[in-house]
Amino acid sequence: MTEFFKTSGLAVGYNGKALIRDIDLALERGGVLTLIGPNGSGKSTILKTVARQLAAVRGTVAIDGSPLSAMSAKELAKKQAVVLTDRIRPELLSVREIVSLGRYPYTDMVGRLTAEDRRIVSDALALVSVSELAERDFATLSDGQKQRVILARALAQQPELLVLDEPTAFLDIKHKTELLCLLRSLARERGMTVIMSLHEIDLAAKASDLLLCVRGETIAAFGTPDEVMQKLPIEELYDLKKGSYNAAFGSVELEKINGKPRVFVISGNGFGIPVMRRLQRERVPFAAGILFENDVDAAVAASLASECVIAAAFEPITDATFERARALMLSCERVIDAGTPIGTLNGHNGKLIDTAREKGLLSEY
């Protein structure tokens, strides 16, 4: 593997004091590496060190084989561009003027743009779809537009390595997904290597080739998203107590209401999800069943139901499972039928509904 970006024995921190040490990373050209971890864990400190805004406490960072410390300011500026979290508030500068600043390492002493520079600037504006804002005063843009202009400036620098600190922070869902798709296509089609930090762990897992979990004094986990999620559950990385994270869907559920179930939800095939979320919001402990282990409702019930009755996938529900569900149901104050159709394999759920109706437990959702 050719390692375009590599750190060895890197320790980062302020004033010569290491906050995080033993950072050993390797990333291929055209790879996307995302740093995840709780607030204040040191993601920005690592990124600042990579961008040489902060001196490494120990160890080295190398880009394309040459150590960061040996590069001149201009060399580095041609290799690497950054998107920082610093708010920029220039007065009376148009979008085009700001993006043109990205040509800094390539222009002459007074910063005159050649026709080629101008073309690159226009391309960068088009890539993040802000061409129509080109002549607007930057100060009049929305936060989302500003963020895209700042990315366009970085792209105009034509970097081989793009470093972004929380680039999605001010963006809505549309622009978040657009930005990440753009980064993916830049990485795949133009071989641009991307290192960034994200707060959206779901998007991070979907958009990255490699994830780096930052927590504590050393790296908590580093590898492909699958490896990392297996090794270090997100709940553990973020010390998540009031909720859970579903790695398969990248979805987050709020905390499970524990306790003796008061409601039994007969569900399946996704019909139970809105019922279960509503009970969670009303802070009612509930049980769910009978769910096949491969049902989407089962995934949500695992996060939200205080108890659930699960049946093996692709098999008819056994009598033993039915009896367990019936006993659990009869211990509840009421029963909700989520409306799941009853077919050949889940006939037992139909029997549960009948029983609940007989006993006067069935209530409307």
Added chain:
Amino acid sequence: MKRKGSEKAMGAGRFRAVILLLFVMLVFALILNLATGSVRLSPREIWSLLTAGGDASTESIILFNVRMPRMLLAAILGGALAVSGFLLQSFFRNPIAGPFVLGISSGAKMIVGITMIFLSGSIAMSPAVMVAAAFIGSLLITALVLLFSQKVKNMELLLVVGIMVGYICSAVTDMAVTFASEQDIVNLKYWSMGTFSGKGWDSVVTAAVICLPAVLASWLLSKPMGAYALGEGYAISMGVSVKPFRIALILLSSLLSACVTALAGPISFVGIAVPHITRRLLKSSRPVLVIPAAFLAGAVFCVFCDLIARTVFAPTELNIGTVTSIFGAPVVISMMISRRRREA
């Protein structure tokens, strides 16, 4: 491609139009300045005197030895002050920074005052010595303000600190005056009121030799200044060596404002008001455009202010600082209010 070409032409066209406008205004102001005064000279007379060269006539002496050096000095120092303010604004990334409000002019005044009082016996107070003294004073106070700026991130608060530092410098100057001889007091009073009057060609030469290269050097820093406007992090990432750049900015700004203070006394508000008006005219804050335009605009502003200072209550003259304050301070107030509104 065609559209891009026209966009470029539009930006450049606006710059050319602004420069042309300022240049015409400057020429008009200069002619007006040469013509008006206790002895009125018609443009025709001025022209014939200029083409004939100097002679012994009263008109010729007034033109060549009184009005011309005074007017040139006002133009050069006005431009220098505007550029000095713009450099400080770039340094602090804030358009309300300026040598006067940050106390830097008062610092220059203090050291010049002390030099006049305690050293005038041993060294001749040539314009160059005055500039050197003012430069030391400027750097001293700039260093102090920078020290504060590391603790105080809020610009408004830094301005309050600057104004207070200015008062301290004035107090020290007043204390020094207590020990001064009659003649020194007269000289100091006359100088510190701020005026372009009574200055000879030696002052003009000193101003030109210091300010014009310093303005040129400032213009050559336009490229890193533009990048620095996005913040230190971005500037570093584009390849700006921030430390030497910041030092160069401070040295040039101090040198320019020191030169003004030494040769004409403290002049207020030009450093903030003129760059502000220039940016509005250009509709851009790109240093490569603003610096030359601000220099011209500063020249126009000060030449007009000087004209007003010496004609409105003639034969009594106003301080130049009085006139620049009357025109400059409202601009600064309106700027601060509109900024507040935009940030809210």
